[in-house]
Amino acid sequence: MDENENKLLEHAADGIQEYDNPLPGWLLAILYASIVFSVVYVGFYALAFAPDSYDAELRQEEIADRAVLQAYFNANPLVPPSxxxxxxxxxxxxxxxxxxxxxxxxxxxxxxxxxxxxxxxxxxxxxxxxxxxxxxxxxxxxxxxxxxxxxxxxxxxxxxxxxxxxxxxxxxxxxxxxxxxxxxxxxxxxxxxxxxx
Amino acid sequence: MTTELETVRYDDKIARMFFGATIAWAAVAMIVGVTIAALLFLPNLNLAPYLTFGRLRPLHTNAAIFAFCGNLIFAGTYHSIQRLLKTRLYSDVISRVHFWGWQLLIVAGAFALVFGHTQGKEYAELPWILDIVIAFLWVLFAVNVFGTIAIRRERHLYVAIWFYIATIVAVAILHIGNSIVVPYSWLDSYPAYSGVKDALMQWWYGHNAVAFFLTTPFLGLMYYYLPKAADRPVFSYKLSILHFWSLVFVYIWAGPHHLHYTALPEWASTLGMLFSLILWMPSWGGMVNGLFTLRGAWEKVREEPVLKFFVVGVTYYGMSTFEGPMLAIKSVNAVSHYTDWTIGHVHAGTLGWNSFMAFAILYWVVPRLWHTPLFSKSLATVHFWIATVGLILYQVSMWVAGITQAMMWRAFEPDGRLTYPDFIETVVTLVPMYWVRLLGGSLFLTGMCLALYNLHRTIGAAPKGYEADEEVQAPALESKSATVPGATTAPNTYDHALYRVQQAISHGIHRVLERHIVVFTVLVALAVAVGSLVEAVPMFVDDSNVKTIASVKPYTPLEVVGRDIYLREGCYNCHSQMVRPFRHETERYGEYSKAGEFVYDHPFQWGSKRTGPDLHRVGGKYPHLWHVRHMDDPPSTTPGSIMPAFPHLLTDDYSVDDITAKLEAFRTLGVPYGDNDVAGAEASMKTQAEQIAVEIALQRGPKDLASKEVAALIAYLQRLGTDIQWRPVERPASLATVAPAKEAAQAGDEASKKEDAPTGAANPAGGE
CATH class of the missing domain: 1.10.760.10 (Cytochrome c-like domain)
Incomplete structure (x- = not known):
């Protein structure tokens, strides 16, 4: 890498110099994207979920699970041993x-x-x-x-x-x-x- | 303009002292680490009561963080700040008190932990009295650093110093914030917060110990030592500014990602997750600045072990700061939490980032401080490769172990049964991975031993007179109020002021800020305070965050004592007390845990890793005698168990004397014990313990346990999770509903809370 492409700051700290390079574009892009995502997520979350949604989700899952199990047992009835x-x-x-x-x-x-x-x-x-x-x-x-x-x-x-x-x-x-x-x-x-x- | 040069003599002795301590404590921390890696799955190696996994694991983490990394932070800060500011350290006396105080603190802490004096909160285990010592020594460190800044000969504060300042400010806030306690003896105390609030504070602290003890100071060190070693300019000053401020502001919010799907309110969890995601690029800013600084120096990387360690260290920083945000995503965390994946992640940071940075700095700085070349460069290169292989083995084994166990926990059969209802099945599967981890850790330790030898020989070869402090010539600090060149008016006029403002701003606003140390420090404190307050204040003022449950009552005196034994033995290092609202957890353990159930838990004991099963619903699950046998010899009740035996619980008497002090401490914290509760505490303990002992004897167990610690521990364990009434989730069909005989009177129809082991997944063999 050619040093002339990078502008050095005029000041050095204990001999350590610093370039004044611009921020990498991809880094900024991902940073902004993560912020935008967070705002959208909060909006979605606020609108789409009720409070206590852990509980609600679990109960929904239990109901769905029961239906699946019911179907399973209809097809495979349990027969206790004689x-x-x-x-x-x-x-x-x-x-x-x-x-x-x-x-x-x-x-x-x-x-x-x-x-x-x-x-x-x-x-x-x-x-x-x-x-x-x-x-x-x-x-x-x-x-x-x-x-x-x-x-x-x-x-x-x-x-x-x-x-x-x-x-x-x-x-x-x-x-x-x-x-x-x-x-x-x-x-x-x-x-x-x-x-x- | 005067350019008169002044002579500066650096205090290199203090740097040599702290760097030397760093090397010694690194070896200790890693030896204890490898030891507990073996104790974890080879239970017979545990030597109860003092040398068990539960007591030694906090010793390992505290030694690694505060002894090894702590000494390196002080060493590097004191060494670099003098050179960056062209001045001797503010006070030699403070430096020495700081050094010896810190080493004594570490030794005292080690004894306290081994003897069972712990606060029961991860990375904050040390007794309250040592917390005060830490705070005092931290203030000394701060005085020394800010004092040095005050007498500097460089107006401009280099980026490394920004990170040192952030470290000093934030660690002080975190340490004090999480250490508020009410003592009941010189070594023991209960934290001011309980349950959900304690959890929030603890992980605000815990996560930001990673941020401000293991990240910001190391970034500061990177900004000094990496460009020095590579002899290259730092890649981007603009990037330094961006990632410094974003890191300091964003990191503090991320703590709640340690508490996803727990009883923590969901809004806090969401904040924790989103700020963790936003944190990704601020973290990578540091990696980019580190790696891009090496542009043009890659040739040297081939030759120089120092640069090799820097490259892998910084790369691992990037790796783990990608993995962190990923694990902070709720749905990923649902899988990873409580498993070895977390352990793997932590060690990617501590071994990959902290240790590699430490080795890089040590190999670079020791020859300079002792004025002699490194004893063997090739030995350092061998160390590099051994450590890298060890690190990879460690990480991969923990990934495999973590994901394997998470998948086993959640596996269901088509008929609704858990595929692995016995928790122990999910444990023994991991044993091969624990061997691989032990191998990886041993390799890493082997590398450490090579470093020890190499640095020892280097130091031994130091020439006579190496102790002399380095002297340099530096100009005095330029006057703040520069005058307009060729001015004819007095310096205190508006002309000059305007000129100075123009000059300052022409270099960017941040350049101005770097010169105003008080403003800079206040801004750092504000950046840290915002996230802290936004998360903590609602938790403490808005009661809807922790809905109280009327049936939840304070622990009985005997249960209090039993709980203290649970803390003392470090049970929380392997057992959680938090059933998450997932079907596979409610099936395995019982109803998920509610915030209101923990209001009397000072401290909370939710844990962060399930080497053994969750214990929040263990109350009533097993007969008393099962617990007695389990504590005495775990495989007798759980074949294949890797839990250490705790036979001393059956022979030692539980403590009676301090119960009044304990209950009074709880009363101070607002736990509603009445005067009668305190006055009758001893009698109440005796009655409850005797009842337990009688039941054990009836079950054909030992007959003399009424005064023993195991009785108190059983009282506590049998109480856990029983304050609310709950029933197992109903199944549409099961053998229980279609089973043939009606004639047998079944006690199982009882709907009372006594209906233990209700999920059916419960297995005496799962009590590991």
Whole structure:
């Protein structure tokens, strides 16, 4: 770059000189554009949105979402598993390993790694607080017992996995883990498995 | 006209002291940085209670900002201002008190943070008593700088000095504005503001700490050292004027972009976003002036590590001041906020801009101040390349981690479930990126070690007598009232006055302003004040900005103590308390957070990063025992958790003695505790803690927790977000509505606020 193209200011600061170059056009253009955009945005915002629009937007989204979900469930109705399904799967090795995986990940922190009971109740004995039939257990997992700190897992875990966990729990009936939590609730004899056991 | 020359002896010793401290603290800040990069995802490395991520992360940020960058600012300012004004520093005594005071402050601050004395507000964590020390030392700095300006031999103030003045004025305003507190002990206090107001003030401060501690002083340094090192004239004086004033005026408005989609009123958020966008070009003005100054010097860049560091430093300034406005756009921020993207952005600025500028200046100035050539230019070049690779690894890993996690948070299944309902799933996915970040940071630190060695050897080779202050000859300050050449009338007549006005204006109006230091400083203060007042005043005078909620009550004494433990352990460094009004957040956490819920939160604890999940609706979500086990050993409740263990909470007694002082402090701030509340505080704590302990024992937990800190912390956590009643959003169909059996009595039908974990996404395994 030829220095003669740039006019130097006559003054120097500790030997540092300064050119008197004009402002780059593109820089000014973007600066002005950002200011114009801001004015337009404020105008648009003031006219098009009501106060509390975060709330309004969220509620609108929820309504739209509900319609989409309704359509989805119309096409794919939810079918809860039957007692027979749940019991049959309690001897299916593939299902049980899937159930065991989910149990370890989600349930063990409160019910203990061997379902012996910890924060939550013992799941291997024959006493139940919310019903001991497999469909009842399924229901309890789906809806949770929020008052006692058990979340409604139906909102988070796919139905097949909940069914697999219930089958897994059924398969643990009568096992003898270390340090079992004393039984709570009414005594319910487990429903018989298809092939005995 | 007299051209008599006077002898000026620069105080180079103080510059050597501050530059030396800069090098030392840079190494410390980066060592702590790499350490916490490991502590973040390797929980077993945390050594509770003192050396945990939550306590060391503030140590890292404070060391990097105030120790490393702070010392460099003082060093560069003191070194350059004497030469720009052709005078010795105003006071050697003030300089020395300033130096030693600042170093002691840093050491005291480090101890305070490690021992858990924190104000709980990012980059403003230091205890109130140290805040006073900071203010005092800052005044000394100001006296020294303005005193030097007053005894200058150059009428004209060079652009670097404009930036130093802006720094001094704005940091003083920000520091005082955000540090108003009511103390309850020598080290601890509660901030005057609460909730939304505290958040606004904090990010007004936090964002402008970036502006006026990490940007304007560094631009000032750039304007001195870059043209010096390149031996080229500055590209454009006009651009200096434009970007200086626009930067100073616009920056201060941008703070609320840290609070998009929170309980902050939307008008403030909008202002924050728009001024951030406008800020783009004012910021780039500095980059353009820096890079274009190197025109004609690119040959030297190939040879000179100093210029290499300048080029990448200034380029990274441009990069991060583009990224900043982009992240300030609400819809972009909706994705980036609370993720590692923010961390990546910050480090683009601090590593890319601040550190590279620091290295450039150090490699240039140390040989000059110690009168010896740099020990090894090639080692400096190696440092440059290692640091650049480390920086890129850091940034890219954080981009990938941030965007990955944001996408996982918001992913839904077709049946309305969150794809990743367990928060921990979104955490463990990032671990490979945390390794890459650790590698990048380690490379950067390796480069720092090379610099340490290189500069140490350079200083060691200083010749005898290097301590002598540099002497120069400079003419005395020309008289302000220049006389008309060849005049016959007295200098105080209108003729002369008219002549002076013509002369002044012929060089542009800004040239006049640069000579009137008081006017200049007042204008800077006004420029900073406008944005501050427009955003803060309505927040404090217009109650509609924070709609009160009748059911929101002050914390109980035990909850107050628990909250102080939450602050002490630095939980806010990884957990937010702000559910944003997004479907994926209300599904995951529960009803979004309302402004009125935080009116008793001194300080607010909304956080800025979710390494763990949001906690605002955690109250009632888990049984007490879950929390006990989680604090004692996080993976026991959350397999894969990267949270450090806090076993001391189960063994240490919570503090009882200072509860009266705490409640009185809150009363001073207007929290409506009655006389009975204060008088009965101890009894109330005991009752509440015993009740919690009994419930834990009933759940088969440890039996002796009634006096332990964990009981107080649980009291606080179980209170969080429960002051309002809310229900999960209804689904059109779910297993819960079509499930088979009716026979089981379900406790889940309760509509009370006790309906915890209502979103269902809640997972004990998500409590990381």
């Amino acid at each position: 007692t027979e399904n749940l019991l049959a799967e309690a001897v299916d090795v593939d299902v049980l390993s899937k159930g065991a995986g989910r149990f370890a990940k989600t349930c063990a922190s409160c019910h203990g790694e061997a379902a012996q009971g910890l924060i939550g109740p013992n799941l291997v004995d024959n006493q139940w607080l919310h019903g001991g039939k497999v469909t009842q257990i399924f229901n309890t997992v789906v809806k949770g017992v929020p008052a006692k700190g058990m979340p409604p897992w139906g909102r988070a875990i796919p139905p097949e996995e909940i069914a697999a966990v219930v089958s897994y729990i059924r398969s643990l009936q009568g096992s003898h883990p270390d340090n079992p939590k004393p039984g709570e609730g009414e005594v319910v004899e487990p429903e018989p498995m298809p092939q005995g056991r």
